[in-house]
Amino acid sequence: MDNIKHGLISLLLFLDVSQTDILWKDQGDNATMNCSHTKGADYYQMYWYRQLPGETMKLIVFTRLGNNNHDFGDFSKEKFSATKPDAESGTFTVKNLEPEDKGLYFCAVSQPHSGTINLQG
Ligand SMILES: *[C@@H]1O[C@H](CO)[C@@H](O)[C@H](O)[C@H]1NC(C)=O
Ligand SMILES: *[C@@H]1O[C@H](CO)[C@@H](O)[C@H](O)[C@H]1NC(C)=O
Secondary structure, three states: OOOOEEEEEOOOOOOOEEEOOEEEEEOOOOEEEEEEEOOOOOOOEEEEEEEOOOOOOEEEEEEEOOEEEEEOOOOOOOOEEEEEEEOOEEEEEEOOOOHHHOOEEEEEEEOOOOOOEEEEO
């Protein structure tokens, strides 16, 4: 069923952060999500999370402005990529979409050295 569209849904939890709401893509496509915020240049760390149906939210990648060696942990760099072009924005890409990729994707931002992560879906 190559023509089924897969919705990658993201939620907006904080008013000062914005992100794509929903992406409809075909199997095999790459899906890129943007995230931006207006919390200020101190918030230059960005996290991308995924929650698959029936599962808990998992951190896929941690990005930091000025460091292009993003931390994907156990996740594959073949499957996911991220950019952090400036302090207040970033992108996240899920490559070669499969039905199992359908889920919620969140981005979050933080300042270094602050214990708080501002979750924004
Ligand atoms: C998805 O991204 C990969 C790596 O950047 C690229 O090789 C591939 O052609 C892209 N696929 C589509 C459908 O655009
Ligand atoms: C993300 O931002 C880029 C550059 O502004 C834009 O070309 C692209 O369409 C955006 N993607 C989505 C899914 O909104």
